[in-house]
Amino acid sequence: MSLIELENVTYHYPFSKEPALRQISCTFEKGKFYGIVGENGGGKTSLCNLLRGLIPHFYRGKLEGRVTIDGTDVQDWDTGRLSARIGYVFQNPFTQISGIKATVFEEVAMGLENLGRPKKEMVDEVLRVCKLLDIENLMEKSPNALSGGQRQRVAFASILAMDADILVIDEPTSQLDPQGTQDVFEIIHTLRGTGKTILLVEHKVDLIAEYCDEVLVMQGGQIVRKGPTAQVLADKELPQLGALQPQVAMFGHAMADAGKPLEEIPITLEQALRLVRRRRGEV
Amino acid sequence: MYSEFVQKFFSPQTTGNWFKDLNPLTKLNLLLVLAFTALVAQSIPCALGLCVFYYLLAFLIGEFKYFSGIFSKLLITVGLFMVILRQFTVKGETVLFDLFGWNWTLEGLLNGLKVGGIILGFSGAIILFYASTEMRDLMYTLEQKGVPHTTSYIILASFQTIVDLKASVQTIFESQKARGIEVEGSLLTRAKAFFPVISPLMLGAISSAEEKSIAMDARAFSIDTPHTFLRELRPVPGWEKALNLTADLAFVAFCVWRVLTIFVL
Numbered sequence: 001m002s003l004i005e006l007e008n009v010t011y012h013y014p015f016s017k018e019p020a021l022r023q024i025s026c027t028f029e030k031g032k033f034y035g036i037v038g039e040n041g042g043g044k045t046s047l048c049n050l051l052r053g054l055i056p057h058f059y060r061g062k063l064e065g066r067v068t069i070d071g072t073d074v075q076d077w078d079t080g081r082l083s084a085r086i087g088y089v090f091q092n093p094f095t096q097i098s099g100i101k102a103t104v105f106e107e108v109a110m111g112l113e114n115l116g117r118p119k120k121e122m123v124d125e126v127l128r129v130c131k132l133l134d135i136e137n138l139m140e141k142s143p144n145a146l147s148g149g150q151r152q153r154v155a156f157a158s159i160l161a162m163d164a165d166i167l168v169i170d171e172p173t174s175q176l177d178p179q180g181t182q183d184v185f186e187i188i189h190t191l192r193g194t195g196k197t198i199l200l201v202e203h204k205v206d207l208i209a210e211y212c213d214e215v216l217v218m219q220g221g222q223i224v225r226k227g228p229t230a231q232v233l234a235d236k237e238l239p240q241l242g243a244l245q246p247q248v249a250m251f252g253h254a255m256a257d258a259g260k261p262l263e264e265i266p267i268t269l270e271q272a273l274r275l276v277r278r279r280r281g282e283v
Numbered sequence: 284m285y286s287e288f289v290q291k292f293f294s295p296q297t298t299g300n301w302f303k304d305l306n307p308l309t310k311l312n313l314l315l316v317l318a319f320t321a322l323v324a325q326s327i328p329c330a331l332g333l334c335v336f337y338y339l340l341a342f343l344i345g346e347f348k349y350f351s352g353i354f355s356k357l358l359i360t361v362g363l364f365m366v367i368l369r370q371f372t373v374k375g376e377t378v379l380f381d382l383f384g385w386n387w388t389l390e391g392l393l394n395g396l397k398v399g400g401i402i403l404g405f406s407g408a409i410i411l412f413y414a415s416t417e418m419r420d421l422m423y424t425l426e427q428k429g430v431p432h433t434t435s436y437i438i439l440a441s442f443q444t445i446v447d448l449k450a451s452v453q454t455i456f457e458s459q460k461a462r463g464i465e466v467e468g469s470l471l472t473r474a475k476a477f478f479p480v481i482s483p484l485m486l487g488a489i490s491s492a493e494e495k496s497i498a499m500d501a502r503a504f505s506i507d508t509p510h511t512f513l514r515e516l517r518p519v520p521g522w523e524k525a526l527n528l529t530a531d532l533a534f535v536a537f538c539v540w541r542v543l544t545i546f547v548l
Contacts, residue, residue: 054497080506088501095494098502099443100419100436105289109513111502114432116511123289123513140288144443159501 002027003166003197004051009065011046011055020046022221024065028197030165035212035229036201039242043221044201048090048170050074051199053082069166084115087164089155091171093148093180096155104146104154105130105139111162129161133187149180156187166197173204205244209233209267217243234265248272295517296420302344306519307421308428312527314408316534321404323541327393330400334358337407346414353410354403361406362399369395418442420516432510436499444488451487455480 004027011021021043028034028051036044049055056063057079067074069082090096101107105126112122130136135153138146143154152172159167169188173181185207191198192211202208208215208229215232217225219242225232232238236253238245251272252265262279266272285293297304305313321330334354341350373395375388422435456466459476466476499505 052501054500058497058500078507079500080503080508083500083503084506088497090494090497092494095491096498096501098440098499099447099495100439102417102419105292106513113510113513114503114506114508116508118511119292119513122511123285123292127285127289144446155498162503 003030003070004028005066005068006050007066007068009050009063009067011050011064012062013046013059014061016061018221020221021050024221024223026216026223026226028199030197031195032213033192033198033211034200035208035215036199036218037203037205037208037215037243038218038224042218042242044218045170046221047218048088048168048199048201051166052086052088052168053077053079083164084162085164086166086168087159087162089152089159089167089169089172091174093151093155093175096158097143097146097151099144101143103139104135104141104143104157107143107154108157108161111158115162125161125163126157129157132160132190133157147180149176149183152176152180153183153187156184160191164196166199167191168199170201171203172200173202173207203244205233205246206268209246217241219243230264230267233267292513295515297517300344302340303415304517305523306516307416307424309519309523309527310412310416311421313530314412316530318405318408320534320537321401321408323538325397325401327396327400330397330404333404334400334407337411341411341414344415346411350410350414354407357406357410358403361402362396365399365402366392366395369398419514423512423514423516426510432504436504440495447491448484448488451484452480455483 006024006026009021009024010019012019024043024047036047038044046055049059050063050067051069053069053074055061056075057077063075069077070085074082098107098110101110108126108129109122112125117125130139133153133156135150135157138150138154143151146154156172172184176184181204188200188207188211200208200212212229214227215225215229216223217232217238224241225235225238233246234249234252235241235245238249246267248266248269248271252262252275255262256265260279262272262275264275266275302310317333317336321333324330337354338347338351341347341354370385370387370391373388373391375386375390377389378386379389379392380387418439422430422439426432426435456476459466459480464476465472467473
């Protein structure tokens, strides 16, 4: 059985005539890393809100179809319980900090306090996560005094400490400077090996190409492509669907158009270098 | 083996200062007793004594700079305002001096000092409480007493929001300045610059509030499991309870004495 299943889901935000999501049907498997790409207003964040249970519990609106998480309809999930099951990191690093904790250490522990974990377990878990995300040097600092990138790292740490099985990450680098973006890339790299089910919304397709098992392309509230990362990102029609294409994939297409095709369309730089070397007979 | 910083969370949080380490509710009780004493006493020497005591206590707890910065301003503004105001509203016969045909009377001066003293005696206690108590400690104590988690969060977050809004105003002002709009200068110039800022500030605050509530939801804030606390305060010792009780009884006795002196004796 799939971890998350969506069946003919259509959703209208309150007071909105146009649906944010239209007739969406798809499944998400346990332990896989999914990338979600697409144009602005394509429904990516709405899909995240749905998977996170914010739709219909927080944003009311009109929800049609069926969404099940671990076999239970999303409408029947208690939001508190669901938040322990599905972690959520979103765009704005400044609003993800509680604002009521004096140190990063306490900030990261906040979710565990809410879950009622014993103190020893809480401390050990916070230390583990801070080490994992390399924020041990920030532990004694005030969360309100951190940069955007550092706050985003703390937001990730706070969610990871809760040890949710599923992580929904919505454009985590969109408001960050290059250093902050690099920090988040490192976190994504770390998460890759944790065995969690991850859904990452991101415009930086190079990141998606490198880490994701499968990619969904959203346009006009619909999923217009879904499949293995190499297949979806190599699709020549991707720009017409409102999604960016990795530059190396565009290079692969240009080579093919010039009558010098590579063995396959590359989606990562490493792959492109390998294919070019092979074409030149170096390998 | 934990670092010294982490190890601190395994024992009650203390500062080493006897007054600051009192339970927040004890501090609140003691300071409210003093505040209401000023109100009930309605006497200039009592208010004056309380003001001196507040300064002394602020010095002893290492918060003199913070306390005196706020309280001294209040002392001057409220004191002056009340003294001047009472010259208008209180009729007196003992003229102290004449200022451009306006008679300043002893009765008006004493009344102004008395009312000002009550306000200062009351507000000094409140300022001292904020100077000596971290809000998170107060909220922790209230939660232990059964106040809902959500209520304590809203109170704490509201304090932080004031800081955030101040920062937002500054950011908007900087943007306005970059566009060549005058935001500094006379009161009128500042007012003219401030009004257009209000709507983006409020809209930003509403949007932030929505995102913040989602962020809190992501931290299992609404889960029905009993919460635990990483940071805990020391249990209230017997002597502190006795101190509370003594202060309350003394205050009740003082009130009774005041009523008797006014109406019976």
